[in-house]
Amino acid sequence: MGRGSDGVTEAGTFAELVQARARATPERVAYTFRVDDATRCETMTYAQAHRAAVAIAAWFAARDAAGQRALILCRPGLDYIAALYGCFYAGVIAVPAYPPHPRREPHRLNAIVADCAPRYALTDAWNFERLQPLIEATPALRELDWHVVDAAGGAPGDGAHAEPRCQGAEAIAFLQYTSGSTGTPKGVRVTHGNLLHNARVIYDAFGHSPESHGLIWLPPYHDMGLIGGILQPLYGGFPVTLMSPFSFLQRPLRWLRAVSDTRATTSGGPCFAYELCLQQITPEQRDTLDLSRWDLAFCGAEPIRADVFARFAEYFAPCGFRREAFYACYGMAEATLMISGGEKKSPPVVRAFSVAALERHVAEVPESQDDARMLVGCGVARPEMRVVVVDPERGGALPEGRVGEVWIAGPSVSPGYWKMPPEGEYSFQAALPEYPGVRFLRSGDLGFLQKGELFLTGRIKELIIVAGRNHYPHDIERTAARAHPELQPHAVAAFGVEVEGEERVVIGVEVSGDVAKDGDTLVRAIRRLVWEEHDLALHDVCLLPPMRLPRTSSGKTQRFTCREAWRAGGWGVRGERFGSVPTAE
DSSP states (O other): OOBOTTSSOBOSSHHHHHHHHHHHSTTSEEEEEEETTTTEEEEEEHHHHHHHHHHHHHHHHTTTOTTOEEEEOOOSSHHHHHHHHHHHHHTOEEEEOOOOOTTSOOHHHHHHHHHHOOSEEEEOHHHHHHTHHHHHHOHHHHTSEEEEOOTTTOOSSOOTTOOOOOOOTTSEEEEEEOOOSSSSOOEEEEEHHHHHHHHHHHHHHTTOOTTOOEEEOSOTTSHIIIIIIIIHHHHHTOOEEEEOHHHHHHOTHHHHHHHHHHTOSEEEEOHHHHHHHHHHOOHHHHTTOOOTTOOEEEEOSSOOOHHHHHHHHHHTGGGTOOGGGEEEEEEOGGGSSEEEEOOTTSOOOEEEEEHHHHHTTBOOOOSSGGGEEEEEOOOEEOTTOEEEEEOTTTOSBOOTTBOEEEEEESTTSOSOBTTOOHHHHHHHOBOOTTSTTOOBEEEEEEEEEETTEEEEEEETTTOEEETTEEEOHHHHHHHHHTTSTTOOGGGEEEEEEEETTEEEEEEEEEOOHHHHTTHHHHHHHHHHHHHHHHOOOOSEEEEEOTTOSOBOTTSOBOHHHHHHHHHTTSSTTTOOOSEEEOSOO
8 A cells, every 4th residue: 555656666755755756866857836937946855855844853852742733734735745854854743734824813723722822833944934923923833943945945965865764654744724614623543554544545546657647726724635636646646746835826727728738637626726827818818728738627526517617618618628527525634635536537426416305315317306315426435435324413324315414435445634633533433333343534515326326415413404494505506596697606605504593594695896886686685595495584684795604725615614603793704795684585
């Protein structure tokens, strides 16, 4: 299991794998970081990655830091990679985190620091300078031992004989803090054994080879960007081009332009990324692209919409994109990353199910188009991984076609959260009489199996139950988005709140200033559509400025945070509301 994909080494950790590749192919370019519109590109060979890791490990060694935690607060780029591998070489537990805004209270970072008590912080020169006022004003950050990473600096000499600190498969490589889409972030303990197993899972499922080429814009402090974008290419021995997520969000064309320019074979992201491309890339811009080499366009991290797949494949067909390139998959930080996925070069499985039946937690063929909901399958459990759907209230595995909580087991599943709070014991120590001796992870996701194919329907914590009926937030969000041609499902958040002992539904919608000028008409249209489609009278509809819905680093809407903000007195903590209607008409 520890063997590198091309037999380069019997690596027991990723630190050993970096060193082995530096010995075997020292001058081969491993990473290219593309700046904005490719006016500048920075590269890192395997030898340079090794030397940078040695230099950082030496800094840690001088502080006897092995076994301690170190925040990584670098911008996306080569310094981030150097910081990660430096932690691996030193036997230090890396804690990837998002660099805070210097003029905002670092609530998430403070929560991470309070949870794992790091002693060290690695950052780049640019961030270190801009964060100085925040560091001085924040005791938890001021007490850290800070080190500025220089990926290009390397170590004295070539560092060729420096050995990574010996670690076993059970050693913790890093703490992957969950996105916090349903609550407070928790640190997932990801071991070297977890990483190597999941690297093999991804490599085989994606059909990677040394001839593959990755193109990743996903943030490196998120599991998809870190494991899929940085570690998977190292494991597979193929090059990857990286770019900043901010560069993509500012101009989605940059993503597809980079895929075209580099002739990348593997790239992807959450569903909203493909939708942004559809919204903002013109036919004239599209016709300058060549996507014919892109043979695996992965999609995960949030509900996958069949209509987005269909529209993207049709719109970008003239520049060589093929529908068969789409690859729907399912994963989570608690299972390192990938859990299930389809067969490469086969189009995603898309099937229609009855909305009314799904509300009863049963998967059935719809009797009419009005009752149909299209679901995209997330493939089958990958080798050595086990997926079981369980009755969340009574326990016990459910038969195919019944909706329940998705439970997962296998070598990629983490040992648990840092410090393992009580909810962690509950999540990671699940058992089923049908599978004696197997430790299951409760995912919190709702779904069902059909001929082994996994279909997801929502999150348990986000499920809205009104008058005994189950409603999935993203269904309501899609309906609300149809109220105006400028609205999109990813710009709508639906969540349940308790009002006088009853569950009610609140919607927040991001709208531009022009749309908000006729806010009353828009609110009435949203209420009418939701009533007609779901038989729900909305308790509140809040109109917000663009980009004010709280989201995770992977683009998921944080409905839990939305609910807490609404409870605290509207959306004041997130920005001004253009208007709201407090009661149903």
